[in-house]
Amino acid sequence: MTPFRRIAVIGNSLPRRCGIATFTTDLERAISYSRSDLEVSIVTMNDHGQAYDYPASVVLQIKDDAIEDYVRAAAFLNAGRFDVVCLQHEFGIFGGEAGAHILELLSALSMPVVTTLHTVLAKPTAAQRAVMERLVEASSKIIVMANKGREMLRSVYRVPDDKIEVIPHGIPDFPFVEPDAAKAKLGFSGRSVILTFGLLSPSKGIEVMIDAMPLILERRADAVYVVLGATHPNLVRDQGEAYRESLMKRVRELGVDDHVVFLDQFVDQATLLEFISMSDVYVTPYLNEAQMTSGTLAYSFGLGKPVVSTPYWHALELLGDGRGVIVPFGNAVAVGKEIAQLLTDGPRRQAMRERAYAISRSMTWERTAEHYMVAFENARHGDWLKVVARTGPVAVAHSPAASDMQLDHFLSMCDDTGLFQHAVRSVPNRDHGYCVDDNARALLLACALNNPGETRLSEVLTARFAAFVQHAWNPDTGRFRNFMGFNRSWLEDRGSEDSHGRTLWALGECARRDASPSRRRWAAGLFAEALPVVETFGSPRALAFTLLGLDGYCAAVRDDARAREIRHALADRLMAALASVETPDWIWFEEGLAYDNARLSQALILTGMATEAPDYLAAGLRSLRWLMTQQTASTGHFRPIGTAGFGELRQAPRLFDQQPVEAAATIAACLTAWRAEGQAEWKAIATNVFAWFLGRNDLSIALVDPETGSCRDGLHPDRANENRGGESVVSYLLGLADIRQLARVNVSVTPSAALRVVGV
Known part of the structure; x- marks a missing residue:
């Protein structure tokens, strides 16, 4: 979806003397300063026949007691193709009983409305309650400036929690000085x-x-x-x-x-x-x-x-x-x-x-503007989900996730060896060197950017990731090394089972989708050489990553009977793991949850589709549905498994730390489920998960900078992790690539009769 270009703020404006006027003017300025290409305008309320010498930012005036002015304002905003309207609400500034005239304006608008409530009444009159209920209904998001406001909206007015955002009152960014x-x-x-x-x-x-x-x-x-x-x-x-x-x-x-x-x-x-x-x-x-x-x-x-x-x-x-x-x-x-x-x-x-x-x-007003922009994006996202719910499977060309692919930060994290592991804020941290895990992910991204409508990575950069994977291969052990220092010295002779599986996944995709025929042949050859050892692995994620790689490899090399045998063997082992642990309230492959969870379900769904095995497909879909119950907050937003709870036995997930890799995995798994079943709910879920990156999360903090494509390393209980390492940026870009492809699909997918799973 294209970025916002025009935003209208309805409220009072300076030089009118009141707190709403000051707030509206400060908010308009802060949002305007947040992006140089953004046009922010004020539609101002005039009180009791008063007139003021307004600045140029005020594009329209409404006399508070003139109902025709409200109707005229709605027509003006619709004709001006404003992307979102932000209403500053206080009962006393609008005409009609309990300020009801403003509803005439809101009901005629064609764009999302985000309403800031400057007062929430604990004991409203009947007229005030009626206006508030209609105001909430007309708004995609309601903003209050204190948690008390959220509590009262829920308890007094029964407003759904996912419609409410708490954004503190902005303040000037003024230095700390002595008096x-x-x-x-x-x-x-x-x-x-x-x-x-x-x-x-x-x-x-x-x-x-x-x-x-x-x-x-x-x-x-x-x-x-x-x-x-x-x-x-x-x-x-x-x-x-x-x-x-x-x-x-x-x-x-x-x-x-x-x-x-x-x-x-x-x-x-x-x-x-x-x-x-x-x-x-x-x-x-x-x-x-x-x-x-x-x-x-x-x-x-x-x-x-x-x-x-x-x-x-x-x-x-x-x-x-x-x-x-x-x-x-x-x-x-x-x-x-x-x-x-x-x-x-x-x-x-x-x-x-x-x-x-x-x-x-x-x-500070700068941070306040950031939060408002996230709320505006979430409002647009919420309107899109309403369309999905109302019409069933539809194109997602208007999803907020379908934004431009910015690679500046990703490219800054690469040198002539490969992708760095970590960063200090947005600066690559050479102290921690490189790993095959992240360079395999980077190779996956290079393959994803070969899709229609994407700008391919340069041949030099893609070859660099492939070279890192090749250099990681240790024929003496039959395993891939993982960690490399900045001096290009390997720190081990073999990496983990999971890093081996992830590298096979990248090679399988490279064998199927790389732009270079020569590199496709290289990837297929190295995949075949590194595959057999996986049969000795015990890690469910290593098995799942390898199955994801086998999906690509088997599509590219159709006559490798041994690979097909291993594929069934690995899928059977995941099925056995699920059977040994699953209970009615714990539908999972392990006694606890860890990282990249959705990849286990995705691996079985893909394998079930490719091998026409309904049991694999049903198990993958069943486990993914259960996983989403664990990763969805009561307010409806995505809440990835927190690292603090990794390995806890059959416990509800911990809230923090939340990491981008989990969101990327869940997006991909849900879109795989959609391709398998054709049910629009999976598309809606995937888009909702992507909104986690944009700020629809427990802290209402955007993790990504859309201008550079950087992504923070996760959410702590009280803040975002400001470091922006290799895993995080690639996870975000992989999720974005998946959603961008979804946005290009204009018809729903109907699964074949052989793969339709009844009752799943």
């Missing part, structure tokens, strides 16, 4: 600065903080509380500045005039960051628990500020485990005590600053 320079610039040198910023309204709890000032001043006489922000426009419209004046009166009555400063300003981001920089403590004394998102909190935390806050939902989540200080609602004594303690304890304050800054690096 002194900003204090001097803004006129607060020598003061201990407490800051609150944002639009003033009674829900912000400013009066509680004012009441706490006398207690703070007892311990820090230099303290000053800066309240930065204009009064909320709606409040000004209805009451004028009565609320601000009441706060100032309260200050005078407490005698803290010299220690509370009101700055009636709506500042730009650069000025705002200077004010946050000068603060020693940031405080959010909000009075309402049901505050799902606070941009002011996110920004201050992201600049490494110690935060004292009441326990509204966003603060509880962000500041838990000592990342900030939580105080009870409306308790001026508690607020004063905690702020005074922070202002008089420099080491504690500094430690809290450093921790907040370090933790918040994952929240």
Whole structure:
């Protein structure tokens, strides 16, 4: 599928003064900066007949109470062929009962909608619930900024978990600085600065903080509380500045005039960051628990500020485990005590600053934009799966996986010897040299790129992988060596059974599919020489890899009776392994799960098709279906077997670490099952598995960089492994090659009567 070119964001926009406008504008800028060829536009809401001097990024305005404007906006977005619409939802910014007018726009759109909920109501009115249910139905993905939002969407509104994404509020990527320079610039040198910023309204709890000032001043006489922000426009419209004046009166009555400063300003981001920089403590004394998102909190935390806050939902989540200080609602004594303690304890304050800054690096707008782009891709993917479910076997030309094949990183991982094993981030790591495992995989990739529609690897590079395999062959032992140092010295005289089997697999495919007739003959000859020893192997994966190789070899060398005998013998051994272990709830070949699991099932399915053996086929399909129950999260996304659980006896798979090799194996096995049975569900599963690479996974983190074709080495419990080694990049590219071929198939496949398996 082609990359996104046009994205529309619906919401408020600066210079309108509100938090949604700030968020929408920041999000539009962050997504625009993420790719130079991406066009991001804002469709903005205008309130109560107001008009604003909008920037060029705003391409259309909607009057909140004019239903015809919503209809006109939908027509504009459809005619403009936008790829996705991202709606910023807050009940108060749309017209109609409970903001129902926005549904007229959404219902007419022809592209996926991704909706960010800035508020999730725990106790909605009947009208609010009705609007929310229709909003969820119209959206391919729902984004909330805290896990509490996910919980409430599931429990209150029954939203499926796989429709929800949690993406924290973005923050500027600002350096970690001491407050002194900003204090001097803004006129607060020598003061201990407490800051609150944002639009003033009674829900912000400013009066509680004012009441706490006398207690703070007892311990820090230099303290000053800066309240930065204009009064909320709606409040000004209805009451004028009565609320601000009441706060100032309260200050005078407490005698803290010299220690509370009101700055009636709506500042730009650069000025705002200077004010946050000068603060020693940031405080959010909000009075309402049901505050799902606070941009002011996110920004201050992201600049490494110690935060004292009441326990509204966003603060509880962000500041838990000592990342900030939580105080009870409306308790001026508690607020004063905690702020005074922070202002008089420099080491504690500094430690809290450093921790907040370090933790918040994952929240920068750059990272937020990455997460949104993944959500957009998943939304497109989800729409495609709906088509599959509705229409049965269909072409997958619109699958998100059918993207361009970028080989830059793969090529950077190769030298004149072969493919390096490992990398330090994206830089090849020569310390670990090479292995035949990865160079065999690279030879498999070279064969896959001989398919129609792909750009072949250069003859020189393909020959290099073949030469590595040839050099790995040790005729004295009848085995392939595996590990080679960077100095081209072999580190062993024979490799593992699995590496031998994988090398045979590459040779079998090379014998069938290589572009060079001479190299096909070479591969067939070396395969035949290295095959017999496999009969002595005990590893089920070595048997499976060899069977995959035999599928290619036997198609290329049809008169090798001995190879056909070994093929049946190896398949029978896998069948025996399955029979000895299988129970109704454990349909597998071993007592535990390990790596490359789906290759065992794939080997039997392929062998069953090639030899017209229904028993092999049925066993392969049965075991693969069971394996998918173990590798599918309750939310529907792919969850590959984690390395932490390798070898555990009959235990549910561990969640981490998750590795690309498992995804590639599962994609190939599912597409093999589809070719065997012709059932569209296997195509849908394969595409869902590929989405794991793109970010539809437990951490919602994309593992691949589509611009370079690099792939991270896996998912840890809290992050992606930033190293991008040989196995990972080849696994991704093999999976991509499989999906790209699938995308070119425009008819469903019906299995022959001889291979139809009833009841599997």
